Structures are given as C-alpha cells and as structure tokens.
Amino acid sequence: MNAPLAKKRIAQMLLSLSLAGLALQASAQTLVENAWVRATVAGQPSSGAFMTVTASTDSKLLSVQSPVAKVVQIHESSMKEDVMKMQQVQSVALPAGQPVSFDPHGYHIMLMDLTGQIKEGDKVPLTLTVEDTRGERETIQVEAVAKALATMDHSQMMHDHGKMN
Amino acid sequence: MSTLYTRRTVLQGMGLLSLGLLAGCDDSSKLSFKYGKDLSDKIMGRNFKLKDIEGETRMLGSYRGMMPMIFFGFTQCPAVCPTTLARAAQAKKLMGRDGERLQVIFITLDPERDTPELLDKYVKAFDPSFEALYGTLEETAATAKEFGVFFEKVPSGDTYTLSHTATSFVFDSRGNLRLGLSASLTAQECAEDLLTVMEVC
Numbered sequence: 001m002n003a004p005l006a007k008k009r010i011a012q013m014l015l016s017l018s019l020a021g022l023a024l025q026a027s028a029q030t031l032v033e034n035a036w037v038r039a040t041v042a043g044q045p046s047s048g049a050f051m052t053v054t055a056s057t058d059s060k061l062l063s064v065q066s067p068v069a070k071v072v073q074i075h076e077s078s079m080k081e082d083v084m085k086m087q088q089v090q091s092v093a094l095p096a097g098q099p100v101s102f103d104p105h106g107y108h109i110m111l112m113d114l115t116g117q118i119k120e121g122d123k124v125p126l127t128l129t130v131e132d133t134r135g136e137r138e139t140i141q142v143e144a145v146a147k148a149l150a151t152m153d154h155s156q157m158m159h160d161h162g163k164m165n
Numbered sequence: 166m167s168t169l170y171t172r173r174t175v176l177q178g179m180g181l182l183s184l185g186l187l188a189g190c191d192d193s194s195k196l197s198f199k200y201g202k203d204l205s206d207k208i209m210g211r212n213f214k215l216k217d218i219e220g221e222t223r224m225l226g227s228y229r230g231m232m233p234m235i236f237f238g239f240t241q242c243p244a245v246c247p248t249t250l251a252r253a254a255q256a257k258k259l260m261g262r263d264g265e266r267l268q269v270i271f272i273t274l275d276p277e278r279d280t281p282e283l284l285d286k287y288v289k290a291f292d293p294s295f296e297a298l299y300g301t302l303e304e305t306a307a308t309a310k311e312f313g314v315f316f317e318k319v320p321s322g323d324t325y326t327l328s329h330t331a332t333s334f335v336f337d338s339r340g341n342l343r344l345g346l347s348a349s350l351t352a353q354e355c356a357e358d359l360l361t362v363m364e365v366c
Contacts, residue, residue, distance in 0.1 A: 038247060041286035045278070048243030073321055077244050082347045084245040085328040088321040104244030112241075112324060149290045150251040152352075 030055045030094070030130045035144035037111065038151060039120045047118055049109035049126060049144055051102050055094035059132045062091050066126050068118060069111035076107050094130065122146040198361055200354040201335075202345040209342055210235065210334055213308040215272065215298040218285040223298055225340050231268040232362060234346075235334045237314050239275035240287045245331045245348050246271075247291075253333065254292040255352035256359060263363055266338065269295045274316045274329050276305050335359065337366035 035051035046069075053061060064072045074092055078085050092107050094100050102108050109126070111118075118124060128140045196203050210225070217223050225233070234253060238246035250271065257264040271288045273279040276299045279287075284297035300308060309316055309330075316329035331348035333355075343362045346355050 038243065041283070041290050043280070043283045044240055044287065046241040046243070071322060071324070075243070075321070075326065079245075079331065079348060082330055082332045082349075083315050083328065084242075084331045084348065086319055086321075086326045088319075088326075104248055108243055110243060110321075110326070112322075149247060149287075150254060152248060152251045152255070 029057075029132075029138050030059065030128070030140050032128060032140055032142045033099075035126060035142045036151075037118060037122075037124045037144045037146045039122070039146045039149050040114065040118045041149065042117045044117070045114055046110060046112040047114065048104065049102070049111055049124070050104065051109075051142070051144065052099045053094055053102065053128070053130075054099045055096060055130060055132070057132050058096045059094045059130045059138075060091040061094055061100075062129045062131050062137070064109050064126055064128050066111055066124060068115055068124050070113035070115065071110075073110045073112065074107060075110045077105065079105070091131075118146045120146055120148045196343060196361060196365060198344060198358045200350050201347070201358040204334070204342045204345045207342055210308075210312045210336075211340075211342075213272075213311055215300040215304060215308060216281075217296060217298055218281040220281070223296075225336065228268050228270075228336070229340060230266075230338050232266050232338055232359070233268045233270055233336045234359070235270045235272060235312070235336075236332075237272050237274050237309060237312070237316065237329055238331075239273055239327055239329075240279050240283055241275065242327065249331060249333060249348055250288065250291040250295070252350075252352045252355060253295070256355040257292060257294075259352060259356035260359060263360060266363065267359060271295060271297045272305075272308060273297065273299045274305060274309065274314075274327055276300060276302060335362055337362050339366050341366065 031054045033052045037049045038047045040047050066072055073088050076087055076089050092100065123143045124146055126142050126144050129137060130140065131137045195205055214222060214224050236249055253269045257267050260267065269292065273284060279299060281299065284299060288295040288297045312334060314330040316327055318325045319328055333346040334342060335344035335346065337343050344358055346358065
C-alpha cells in the first residue's frame with residue numbers, strides 16, 4: 001500500500017519539477033512587457049501594438065500573429081524634418097539583455113485587416129516568434145490591453161511630464 | 166467686491182486691448198514663437214477646397230473667426246496621427262476658454278480608404294469638436310502641395326501605408342498662416358505658441 005503511493009508521489013514530484021524547469025526555461029528566454037494595443041473606432045481596418053521585448057540571448061523577432069488581425073506586420077517609422085517615414089521590416093534584432101522598445105516612434109507591430117473593432121479594455125492576444133542565433137525558435141504568448149484611441153504614447157507622456165515639472 | 170470690480174476692469178481693459186490688436190492686425194507682422202516655426206511670411210494653404218463629412222464644401226474662409234489648426238494624416242496611421250490628434254485635444258484643454266476658438270482640422274491623405282463615416286468617428290474620438298476633410302485623389306494632392314506637405318504610398322505586403330509630413334499648420338482668425346508645430350513638441354509647448362497666435366488675431 002505504501003510503496004505504490006510513494007512511487008506516485010515521486011512521479012508527481014518529478015513531473016512538477018520538470019514543469020517548473022520548462023517554465024523557467026521559457027521565461028528566461030524572451031520577456032515581453034507593457035504590451036498594449038491602440039483601440040479603434042468601428043470600421044477602422046488597422047491599428048498598432050506596442051511593447052518592450054527583452055531577449056536573454058542574441059535573437060531576432062521574426063513575426064507576430066493575432067486572432068484580431070488577418071495580417072500582422074512589423075513596421076519601422078522614422079522622423080526626418082518632420083516627415084514621418086514608414087516601412088515594413090522582415091525582422092528586428094533583439095540583442096541579449098537589451099530591452100527593445102516597440103513604440104509609435106520606431107519599431108511597432110501593425111495589426112491590419114482587423115476582424116472587428118478593438119474596444120478600450122479589450123485583451124488582445126499576440127503571439128511573438130523569436131529566433132536565436134542557433135536558429136532555435138520560441139513563441140511567446142502575450143495579452144495586450146487595448147488603450148483608448150486618444151492615448152498619448154508613453155515616451156510622449158514622459159516628455160510632457162518632464163516639461164511640466 | 167472691490168477685488169471683483171478690479172478684476173472686471175482689468176478684463177474689460179484686456180478686451181479693449183485685444184480689440185485694438187484685432188483692428189491693427191497686420192498680415193505681414195512677424196511673430197516670435199517659443200517652440201514652433203513662424204510661417205507668417207509663407208504663402209501657403211490659402212486655396213484648398215475640400216468636403217466635410219456631410220459633403221459640404223469647406224475652404225479656409227469657412228473657418229473665419231476661428232483659429233484653424235490643420236493636420237494631414239490617415240486613419241490607418243499607427244503612430245504620429247493618433248499622437249498628434251491626442252496632443253491637439255490636450256493643448257485645446259490647456260488653453261482653457263481660448264481653446265474654444267481652436268478648430269482642429271484633420272485632412273486625410275488616404276481618401277481611397279478613409280470614408281467620411283470612418284473619418285468622422287475617428288476625429289471625434291479625440292475631441293467632439295474636431296473636423297475631418299477629404300477630397301478626391303487629385304484634390305488631396307493639390308491641397309498637400311499647397312501646404313508643402315510631402316506624402317507617398319509605401320507598399321507593405323498586399324496593402325500600403327503612407328509616409329507623410331507631420332506638421333500641424335495654424336492660421337489666425339483672419340485666415341493668415343502663422344505657425345507650424347512639429348510632431349516632436351508637447352501639448353504644453355503647442356498650447357503656449359497657440360496662445361501667442363491668439364494674442365495677435
């Protein structure tokens with residue numbers, strides 16, 4: 001009676017240990033923080049997703065997918081002489097340990113051909129595919145919260161704050 | 166009581182002063198802005214003729230007495246357009262009662278995809294007083310050219326995005342172009358320069 005129970009216990013412990021190991025491995029790879037999506041008005045076919053991504057080893061962000069958009073692209077915007085230039089990029093380098101910001105002023109995720117309106121407060125699932133230098137791929141699931149269309153982006157707010165103080 | 170009276174007198178005095186300034190409002194006068202660019206000597210953006218969301222023709226003269234601030238963009242723009250419109254809404258609030266005279270106008274550079282209904286919902290999500298204007302592709306190109314606004318379609322997959330000038334153009338209440346506000350300025354900085362325009366006309 002006792003022996004099988006002990007065996008079961010050990011099996012459970014081993015399982016939980018290996019699960020914990022898996023979780024550790026996953027979280028040690030790429031960290032996605034402050035993910036948010038700009039809410040849309042009805043009929044608006046696209047929006048942007050923003051976040052900070054930190055990889056533990058030199059990697060690159062290959063693609064992003066979301067059930068709310070038929071097409072998801074990575075874009076880069078740049079400002080020169082007050083002209084906002086926009087272009088699609090194939091991947092974004094994620095140097096080891098260095099937070100890479102996806103914000104309205106640089107790289108950002110374009111959610112295009114939206115399946116419906118994104119309302120403020122909605123949780124938008126995003127799946128990021130990251131590849132390290134050995135060619136190993138990792139997928140990260142995040143839930144981005146939808147903020148009001150009129151949200152000033154983070155850096156702009158910080159800027160404002162600094163000026164007002 | 167006496168404080169109130171004094172304040173009232175001061176206000177009346179200020180009213181008279183601004184009337185005087187209005188009367189002496191000079192088309193060529195230079196303004197000194199703290200953050201934006203003085204466009205007083207630029208002959209730009211005078212002859213646009215576009216439609217509002219109700220299909221009514223709108224020209225610069227339609228906004229006489231108001232201080233129009235014109236920004237070009239498109240609703241599928243993820244970055245500079247919502248940020249600039251949100252900044253405009255914030256600047257308008259910072260200006261207090263003077264902000265009531267600021268008329269924010271969003272001109273679409275993407276009339277093929279931005280329907281009047283979509284434009285209306287989009288701009289009103291930032292502030293119910295904001296207006297959107299649109300034209301045909303030709304009218305849009307002509308209007309952009311009049312303002313010296315650069316824009317071009319950038320293919321991206323099966324669709325396209327736009328690169329475009331992100332300056333906000335401000336006219337005084339008599340329809341003279343005065344101020345160019347770059348996208349990098351804050352709402353507070355914009356509000357200060359907008360009040361400078363208001364002091365003159």
